[in-house]
Amino acid sequence: MAESKTLNNLMAAFAGESQANRKYIAYSKKAAADGKINAAKLFQAASDAETLHALKHFEVAGKIKSTTENLKDAVAGENHEYQEMYPEFLKDAEAEGNQEAIRTFTFALKAEAVHARLYQEALENVDQTEEIFYYLCPVCGNIEKAVPDKCSICGVPGSMFIKY
Known part of the structure; x- marks a missing residue:
């Protein structure tokens, strides 16, 4: 899909729906922990609905390519996260002395490096059937x-x- 207002809107909607999905999952877990089962179920159902919306927006935007292209995109995204994004986030958290943020950013940085390696392996072995x-x-x-x-x-x- 060529660059357009609609494409930009689809991608903004994808981002918003994706964030709502994760937020509602967190809310569902909290409600369940609080013993509020009906609220937990509603948050889970809404999370699944937001996922449906996000996936359709992403598809209509033409962002789902071949498996090889998707793996290349995943490698690039994970590399960006652990090489550029999280190191900057860590610097800020360290400067502010936020130990919990340091911990979560460190875990994510290290895990994203593993994800990048696994995606690269999958890309190199994309036709493996085992x-x-x-x-x-x-x-x-x-x-x-x-x-x-x-x-x-x-x-x-x-x-x-x-x-x-």
């Missing part, structure tokens, strides 16, 4: 191809990793 499983650390977002004894980034036990 199934690979991935394991997600639910604390820091690290992804491994085998369950570790403990997460190399945050130290959480490997038994907590989620299989994909």
Whole structure:
């Protein structure tokens, strides 16, 4: 799709709906922890609705390409995050002495480097047919191809990793 107001609007809508999705998931988890099951279910349903909207906007904007092109885009995005974005965010958090922000930015920076490597491997082996499983650390977002004894980034036990 050529650059236009509509394309810009589709991408702005994609960003907004994507953020609403994540926000509502966080709200759902909090409501569930508070024992407010009806609010938790509503937030989860709304989160799923926002995902539907975001995915359709992204599709209509013509942003979904071939798997190879999508992997290249993912590598570039992850590289940007761990090489440029998070180092700058860390500097600001350190200057302000915000320890929780330092922790979350550090975890994300390290995990994004792993994601970039895994996307690059997938790109180099895009035609591989042997199934690979991935394991997600639910604390820091690290992804491994085998369950570790403990997460190399945050130290959480490997038994907590989620299989994909």
